[in-house]
Amino acid sequence: MSRGPELIITEKDNAARRIADILSGESAAADRMNDVNVYEWGGKRCIGLSGHVVGVDFPAEYNDWRDVEPVELIDAPVTKTPTQEGIVAALRRLARNASRVVIATDYDREGELIGKEAYELVREVNEDVPVDRVRFSSITENEVQEAFANPDDLDFELAAAGEARQTIDLTWGAALTRFLSLSARQLGDDFISVGRVQGPTLKLIVDREREIQAFDPESYWELTGELAKSSGDPFEARYFYLNDEGNERERVWDEAVADTLTEALAAADGATVDDVTRRTQTDDPPTPFNTTAFIRAAGSLGYSAQRAMSLAEDLYTAGYVTYPRTDNTVYPEDLEPEELIADLGDSPTFGEDAASLLDEDRDIEPTEGDEETTDHPPIHPTGELPAAADLSDDEWEVYELIVRRFFATCADPATWERLRVVALANGEATPIAERADGLAALRDAEDAAKPADLTADGGLRLKANGKRLLEAGYHEVYPYRSSDERIVPDVEVGETLALSGRTTEAKETQPPRRYGQSRLIEEMEKRQLGTKATRHRTIEKLYDRNYVESDPPRPTRLAEAVVEAAEEFADRIVSEEMTAQLEEDMAAIAAGEKAYDEVTEASRELLSRVFDDLTDSREAVGDHLQTSLKADKTLGPCPECGSDLLVRKSRQGSYFVGCDGYPDCEYTLPLPSTGKPLLLDETCEEHDLRHVKMLAGRKTFVHGCPQCKADEADEQEDEVIGVCPDCGEGAASPRDGDGETADAGGELAIKRLRSGSRLVGCTRYPDCDYSLPLPRRGEIEVTDERCEEHDLPHLRIHSGDEPWELGCPICNYREFTARQEGSELQAVEGIGEKTAAKLKNAGVDGVDELKSADPDDLAADVDGVGADTVRDWQAKAD
């Protein structure tokens, strides 16, 4: 047997480094191999992978979408190939002479699969080396030592469960994605995708939109009044009644009833306290952060799911917080909250709060959530303190959130005093039912939502709910949850209160709200769609595929069409059932009750049946998708030919409005150069075109009707700034030879083109085509300063916060072209900006001159450059 070192393999570099530190007592030395860290100490070496270093795919002959029928993918072989070549090569090299291999990947299903992938790479180069598996759910001294003292075997069945998922996801996803894309002739970047996770997620969004569309608002009324003690602030109280089931209701669904109640309330001049209830309520501190809870909390601070995760990853990489992708909501046993709080207390920001937590005369027992898993600890600060200056504002805000959440989980519950007061409006002796014509009849006809008894006690009931914070508890350290009080004064039964400020508000029931990103992630988690590491990315993917727009995400017509097509022919791909079934099958494989082949074969069989139906409807599906795609891009009628005006993308990647009748109709309108256009439902009354919003992150703005904008631009007159150097007064030689003289007097003007771009051009265009470019963005200001050489005013550009000086447009253009020539040299490997400038000083302006120069002469003229270097450049420039 080989006597080489022992090799430990982890899932990521970060874990490798920390495990090496623990096992070596911080004596491990880091070395680089193929850009990968290898930690080495006393006969052991440790390498971190980067998650999956091999990926599943079809063999190359299936690559061309047009050469392969999507249905062929169902039974196509699925192969594994290295995706991280450097890491795989390093792993093979290290494994070759290893005397023992220990797999120390994450303690979850995917970690087992990643471990098995590493195992297979090891076996390729070393058939005999013993391979062990260690499992730990947090990288702490105790857990790691314990795990390495009791090694186990790889669980090949658990890994096979993961492989079944890979195969099923690939075959269903690829076959159906290609089918939809081909049927709608959407190839290239604009393919139409579906998958086990993105499908049901998209359906959640589309279903919610359908509910909103179908929503029929109902009117109702709410009555309030203000009550007050003789000397005291008024407090709001709301009318309520008991329905037939005896439940309290505030909404009055009938206008006649509301009118009668309003009258009765107006007639009352006071109210008598009928009931007072006091109770204390405990408000428990929040549970530790897992990924979903973190995304939600960051979402309420205004961060998108994607942004929140990216910031948390930065904080993790910098060592300030623990691993941000976790399902766990229970801190590990060996976490020492007191120590951690004390460490964080060294920060000026957290010092006081830390002290108050430690000061309390009690044991700190952190809260626990329902979810306890083996993958990683909940997200918490590591105790390593960043200086506020080390972090961006956003990073700091998220870091503070994580610290305060940790504090909150170690803090006391808050307690509230709840006070409920019910008062009867007085001054109304007559039962209301007798005053209101036909009210009794109304009551009989209405359903259970109507007032059962408006007047049981000879008056209207009003209620007020007050809350007062008795013990702030965790709110002291965690200000992200509301601790607002609602003050209702102490009153006694029988006490008379003044009644004023009566209002009757007419309201309507509201449709359900769209899912925000964090709500969507919560819904996905509830349905087991995706994982902690992928849910936010799935949402991002829906944006990329033009399935949703704006925030909260709204589905496009394309998304509706995809969901409709799937519902009709491939319901599984948009149903959460597919994941539920897969989870069940994976559990069965992991338990040894089913085999990988059995599960994947059954899945392929199901997919075949889906394709039986689908293939016949290829054209219908394709047409429907294409119609929807067009609807997403249609603004309204073309003023020249009546066809549809569509948002289009130029070859350069910029957006513009063009006619569907092209090439017969060449009508176009410009769109702003920043952002991605989103068509709003709002339509321009004059041109019947949908308004356009430009989505550009924080710089998002509403452009409005593109026709109106183009008309406005047309109305702006050219602004003359000087004389044309080519054909203007005193020009050395008029350009055109048709007898025109310099006296024709061409002038230079700032011109605004319909495309939205601007330039300095000659007023005699097209007879004279002298022109100078201007920046695309910003307002152009013509200043009083003048260029003496060219007799033109200096220009100033207003864009962003600070205006900048463009100066004389001719000088500016000369500098620009000079820089361009400099950069031509920079295209040669080894020549940077400074060297290019030096070469230029030596008279070498372009690549051609460089190639024709004598190496020795040139080297003599340029500081720090030898003749061999010049020859080297000349060789590379060829």
Add this chain to the structure above:
DNA sequence: GCAAGGTC
């Protein structure tokens, strides 16, 4: 170029 899952 397809999925979903790791990681950066």
